[in-house]
Amino acid sequence: MKTRIILFILGFLTWVLLSWSLDLGHIFIGVIAGAIVSFVSAGFFGGTAANIFKNMSRYLWFLYYIPLVMWECLKANIDGAYRVIHPDLPINPGIVKVKTNLRSDTGLTFLANSLTIKPGTMTVDIDKEGGFLYVHWVDVKTQDIQIATELIVRKFERVLKRIFE
Numbered sequence: 001m002k003t004r005i006i007l008f009i010l011g012f013l014t015w016v017l018l019s020w021s022l023d024l025g026h027i028f029i030g031v032i033a034g035a036i037v038s039f040v041s042a043g044f045f046g047g048t049a050a051n052i053f054k055n056m057s058r059y060l061w062f063l064y065y066i067p068l069v070m071w072e073c074l075k076a077n078i079d080g081a082y083r084v085i086h087p088d089l090p091i092n093p094g095i096v097k098v099k100t101n102l103r104s105d106t107g108l109t110f111l112a113n114s115l116t117i118k119p120g121t122m123t124v125d126i127d128k129e130g131g132f133l134y135v136h137w138v139d140v141k142t143q144d145i146q147i148a149t150e151l152i153v154r155k156f157e158r159v160l161k162r163i164f165e
Contacts, residue, residue: 004038011037061162068159069114080119083138094140095124098133098149100157107164108133114156121152 012034019026083091102108105128112123112133120138127133132145135152142148 007038007041008034011035058163061159065156065159065163068155069117072114072155073118076118076120080138083120091138092140093136093138094143095134095136096140096143096148096152097145098135098153099145100131100133100149100153102157102160102165103128103131104164107160110160110164111153111156114160115152 012030015030015033016022016027019030083089100108100111102111108126108128112126115121115123115133115135122136123133124136125134133153135148137148137152141151
């Protein structure tokens with residue numbers, strides 16, 4: 001229960017800071033948003049209130065992860081735009097198998113969604129037991145699992161491991 005209260009307060013304060021308004025409508029929406037955040041994410045970073053503060057570094061890594069994903073998405077968008085306007089449409093689509101060391105369901109979900117949100121890649125399947133993801137890649141540079149893993153997965157995986165495992 002303490003975990004949900006702490007997460008509610010953090011969610012509500014984040015809403016107030018982002019909306020930068022203290023009128024009654026924004027505060028009401030902030031209360032709703034804070035309640036949803038506390039309900040949905042109570043188990044993500046630890047089960048007790050003590051674990052939330054003990055694992056504060058996870059939150060800092062998450063704050064680092066957001067601009068990392070945004071930067072990778074920007075690069076992928078520029079690459080996608082180039083492929084659209086280039087006269088020869090340089091694409092070599094295919095599905096590649098990549099290895100991941102992430103084991104938690106939340107970590108795997110974040111990794112799969114982070115790859116899917118980037119234009120040019122989409123996670124098609126996850127083999128949790130084997131630790132593999134199958135990713136559709138618009139320009140397959142290699143079918144080698146280790147090289148494809150380094151090119152597609154590692155930049156996200158290193159951070160996600162610090163957040164969720």
